[in-house]
Structures are given as structure tokens and as C-alpha cells.
Amino acid sequence: MLGLAGCGGTTPAPVQRAVDPCARMATTxxxxxxxxxxxxQILTCRLTAKGGAFRVIVDTAPQALVRWQRAQxxxxxxxxxxxxxxxxxxxxxxxxxxxxxxxxAPRELVCTDGRRLVTVRVLKPHAATAARRAxxxxxxxxxxx
Numbered sequence: 119m120l121g122l123a124g125c126g127g128t129t130p131a132p133v134q135r136a137v138d139p140c141a142r143m144a145t146t147x148x149x150x151x152x153x154x155x156x157x158x159q160i161l162t163c164r165l166t167a168k169g170g171a172f173r174v175i176v177d178t179a180p181q182a183l184v185r186w187q188r189a190q191x192x193x194x195x196x197x198x199x200x201x202x203x204x205x206x207x208x209x210x211x212x213x214x215x216x217x218x219x220x221x222x223a224p225r226e227l228v229c230t231d232g233r234r235l236v237t238v239r240v241l242k243p244h245a246a247t248a249a250r251r252a253x254x255x256x257x258x259x260x261x262x263x
Contacts, residue, residue, distance in 0.1 A: 139263060140165065143174065147259035167259075170252040171241040174260055178234050183216055186230040190219050211254060215261050220250050227253035229261065236260045 140163035144151030149167025151174075156162070159179045165172040179185070190208050197206040205223035212218075215236075218229035225240040227250070238256045240249040 139163070139176075140174075143176075143256075143259050143263050146262050147256050165256060167256060168252065170243055170249075170256075172253070172256050173239040173241065174256060175237040175239075176234055176260055176263075177236070182230045182235040183232045186217055186228065186235055189228055189235075190217070193219070193221065211250075214254055214257050218254075218257065220253065222246060222250075225249045225253070227257050229257045231261045234261065 138151070138153060139161055140151035140153045142151075143163060144165045144167055147165065147167040149165055149170075151163045151165040151167075154162040154164050154173070159177060161176040161178075163172075163174045163176070165174055177185075193206070193208045197203045197208075203223075206221060208219035208221055208228075210218070211220050211227065211229070214227070215229045215231040218227060220227050225246075227238045227240075229236050229238075236257055238253045238260065240253050243249055243252060
């Protein structure tokens with residue numbers, strides 16, 4: 119006697135597509151994004167949002183807050199204490215994660231929520247105030263994902 123068993127139903131389950139993390143981040147920021155590189159603990163995205171272009175690095179390696187603090191201290195030491203390079207000095211930014219700082223010359227915001235270390239490099243807009251404002255919005259979107 120031969121018995122056959124099935125798992126039921128003839129309707130196949132819908133295919134679940136993986137959500138692109140850069141697209142999700144860009145959507146939160148009001149734009150579009152693509153993956154530039156996706157290593158085990160580092161995701162690099164290219165984003166366009168609200169008239170800006172950005173490169174965003176999301177680092178999920180352990181001890182993000184400690185590494186953010188070290189980056190801030192080292193940048194302060196090398197640009198304020200050992201040399202006086204105002205455009206390279208970190209400026210603290212309130213309201214973004216557990217800590218954030220902006221560096222004018224490379225147009226870069228570095229922030230953390232304690233689990234991730236996020237670096238937003240502004241490629242466009244070129245005006246300093248607009249670049250900083252845009253970086254803050256993109257960083258908040260990166261931390262929200």
C-alpha cells in the first residue's frame with residue numbers, strides 16, 4: 119500500500135523579496151538609495167534625497183558608542199590640541215542618536231545609537247549650512263532603520 123501526503127493547498131506562497139536596506143533608509147529620508155557595498159558588518163549606501171547626494175556607512179561591529187567616542191576624541195586631539203585646523207574640528211550635534219558630531223571640511227556627520235556607528239558624507243548640496251542640515255536628516259533616517 120502506498121500513501122502520499124501533501125502539505126495542503128495548491129496556491130503557492132507569494133515570493134518574499136528582501137528589502138534593500140539602503141532603499142528603506144532613503145525612503146525614510148525622502149529619497150532613493152542603492153547598496154554600494156555590503157560586507158558582514160559594514161553597509162555602504164549611495165543616497166539621493168531632497169536635492170542632496172550622500173554616501174552613508176552603517177557599521178554594526180561591536181562597541182559602536184565606544185568607537186564613536188574614540189573617533190570624536192581623536193579628531194579633537196589632532197585638530198584642536200596638536201594643530202589648529204578649524205575646518206577639520208568636530209562640532210557636536212544635538213538630537214541625533216546617543217552622540218553625533220559634524221566636520222565641516224569633509225562635510226561629514228558621524229553618529230551612533232549605541233548599536234551602530236553611522237557616517238554620512240555629503241556629496242551635494244555644496245553650501246555648508248545646507249549640507250549639515252541634510253546630513254542630520256539622513257543620519258536620523260539611518261538610525262531609524
